[in-house]
Amino acid sequence: MSKSLIVSGMRSTGKLHFGHYLGVLTNWINLQKDYDCYYFVADWHALTTKFDKTDELRADVENVVLDWVASGINPEKSTIYLQSLVPEIAQLHVYLSMVTPQNWVERDPTLKDMVKILRGDSETEEKPSNICSYGLIGYPVLMTADILTMNADYVPVGSDQLAHLEISRDIARRFNNIYGVELFKEPKPKLTEVPLFKGVDGQKMGKSFHNDIKISDTEEDTSKRIMSGITDRSRMRKTDIGHPDECEVIFDYYKVFAPEKIETVAQECKSATRGCADCKRELCGIVNEYFKEIREKRLELQSKPNLVREIILDGSDRARQRAKEVLKQVKDAVKMYY
Ligand code: TRP
Ligand code: SF4
Numbered sequence: 001m002s003k004s005l006i007v008s009g010m011r012s013t014g015k016l017h018f019g020h021y022l023g024v025l026t027n028w029i030n031l032q033k034d035y036d037c038y039y040f041v042a043d044w045h046a047l048t049t050k051f052d053k054t055d056e057l058r059a060d061v062e063n064v065v066l067d068w069v070a071s072g073i074n075p076e077k078s079t080i081y082l083q084s085l086v087p088e089i090a091q092l093h094v095y096l097s098m099v100t101p102q103n104w105v106e107r108d109p110t111l112k113d114m115v116k117i118l119r120g121d122s123e124t125e126e127k128p129s130n131i132c133s134y135g136l137i138g139y140p141v142l143m144t145a146d147i148l149t150m151n152a153d154y155v156p157v158g159s160d161q162l163a164h165l166e167i168s169r170d171i172a173r174r175f176n177n178i179y180g181v182e183l184f185k186e187p188k189p190k191l192t193e194v195p196l197f198k199g200v201d202g203q204k205m206g207k208s209f210h211n212d213i214k215i216s217d218t219e220e221d222t223s224k225r226i227m228s229g230i231t232d233r234s235r236m237r238k239t240d241i242g243h244p245d246e247c248e249v250i251f252d253y254y255k256v257f258a259p260e261k262i263e264t265v266a267q268e269c270k271s272a273t274r275g276c277a278d279c280k281r282e283l284c285g286i287v288n289e290y291f292k293e294i295r296e297k298r299l300e301l302q303s304k305p306n307l308v309r310e311i312i313l314d315g316s317d318r319a320r321q322r323a324k325e326v327l328k329q330v331k332d333a334v335k336m337y338y
Contacts, residue, residue, distance in 0.1 A: 006035040006190070007152035009042040009083065009143075014060040016067040017212035019197040019205040022256065027156055027192045029072040037078040038150050038319060041065060041312075044083050044090070045143070048136040049118060062308045067215045070298035075311045083146065085316035088323035093138070093145035095330055099174050100141050100167075108140050110163045144168040147187045148175075149323045156190040165189050179333040183326075197256070200229035202248045215291065216298055222291075223284040226253070231276040238275035250280055258286045 008028065010016075016025070031037055041061050047054075061082060069075060083089055105111060115132045135142075143164050147155055148171075155165055165187065172184035196204060199211025206212060213225045232247040234240070244251045244266040251269075254262050268274035301307055331337055 003034065003036040004153040005038065005150060006031055006154050006156060007038045007040070007147050007150045007187075008156045009040045009045070009146055010064060012041045012043045012046045012057060012060040012064055013207065014056065015063045015214045015216050017205055017207070017214050019199075019212070020067070021071060021215055022197050023158065023192070023194045024156075025068065025071045025073070027194075028068075028078075031156060031190075032074060032077050035154070038081070038152070038322075039068065039073060039078055040081045040083050040086075040146065040319070042083045042143075042146065045139065048133065048139050048142075049114070051133065051135070061312070063216070065308050065312055066298055066301055069301055069308075069311065070294050071215065072294075075315060079318045080311055080315040081319040082312050082316050085312070086149065086319050086323050088320065088327045089142075089145050089149045091327060092149050092330060093142050095334060096145055096148070096171055096175065097138060097141050099178055100144075100171055104167055104170060105137055105140055108163050108167060110160060111137070111139055114139070140164040140167045141171065144171045148172060148184050149326055150319070151183075151185055151326050152187050153185055154190045155187050156192055158192060158194075162189055162191070175333075181329075181333045183329050183333055198249055198252060200225050200249055202230050213287075215294060219284075219288040222288055223281075226250075226284045226287060227277075227280050229253075229280060231279070232269075235276065239272055241272045242269035242274070242276070244269045250276070250283060253283055253287065257283070257290050261286075 010020070010024070028037070028039060041064050043057060043061055046057065046060070065080060068080065073080060114136065118132050118136070140163075144167065147165075147168055155168075157165060169186040169188075172186050176182055176184055199205040199209055200213070201209070201211045203209050203211055211225075213222050217225075229249045231250050232242045232244070234246065235242045244262075247269070251262070251265065254265050265274065265279065269279070
């Protein structure tokens with residue numbers, strides 16, 4: 001029996017941080033064992049909000065793929081590709097956009113949030129420069145095209161993407177109904193509910209908040225960030241007893257990176273035998289050790305000229321083979337067969 005097919009993508013945001021690694025990549029890596037995985041960089045989706053900031057686009061794409069491969073996405077097992085190198089996705093997007101009622105996209109709550117951020121109405125996100133484009137309104141339809149071009153069984157996503165995926169299922173069903181075919185599967189979410197990984201300041205980790213630690217950061221930068229992390233705010237000196245439960249970031253990082261140490265840390269913190277600076281310093285070593293191999297592998301991959309590019313081109317070729325077959329069936333269903 002052939003394996004079920006998985007599609008998932010990330011926008012080309014550039015170098016990835018620990019939140020991406022722990023929240024998304026570890027999951028993607030595990031899925032490679034049991035599924036036929038298609039992972040792509042969504043550079044068209046990046047244009048929905050950054051159409052006028054494309055100078056770094058190419059470097060951003062390559063940095064994302066470098067982080068993936070260094071972290072353990074295996075380009076021989078999984079198909080790693082670039083959205084814009086699979087033009088069938090754009091073609092399918094046209095067909096799907098014709099059968100998608102306007103109000104389906106207009107009531108997508110995730111899209112509404114994105115529009116709010118773009119208009120600058122959001123209090124938490126960085127103020128952007130763009131207004132909402134026609135392309136942005138089509139975001140969930142383009143995402144549906146990504147998924148249906150591969151006719152995927154499952155889509156691993158975080159809960160923020162569920163609303164989009166709901167639309168994808170509706171569009172798949174509607175296409176099948178309208179054209180009287182059983183072409184598209186209704187893609188099922190594979191929810192990955194990982195607790196949010198915070199930045200060193202206790203906020204959500206993100207590039208725009210300047211609180212992130214990147215997979216590709218040096219050990220020195222990593223340590224600097226960790227040393228600036230917030231701890232138990234009520235604790236002024238080492239002789240004050242600490243409250244690990246109120247130590248938002250550092251203790252949480254211990255939970256993730258050194259769960260075997262948390263009992264000791266908590267006990268020493270509460271009895272004032274562990275100072276925050278020492279606690280952080282120890283954590284720096286732990287975290288740097290955790291990412292050591294990945295970082296070494298990343299440097300090695302990066303040092304080989306053209307390697308990332310070849311991975312992207314080769315995977316995109318493979319993705320296209322499947323996409324072409326699906327698109328032929330789509331055109332047949334729509335009776336566009338010249
Ligand atoms: N919208 C997704 C995100 O922001 C990225 C994405 C684009 C995606 N197309 C997709 C995810 C298709 C899964 C499947 O995270
Ligand atoms: Fe947090 Fe460690 Fe300081 Fe306790 S000793 S408050 S766990 S940084």
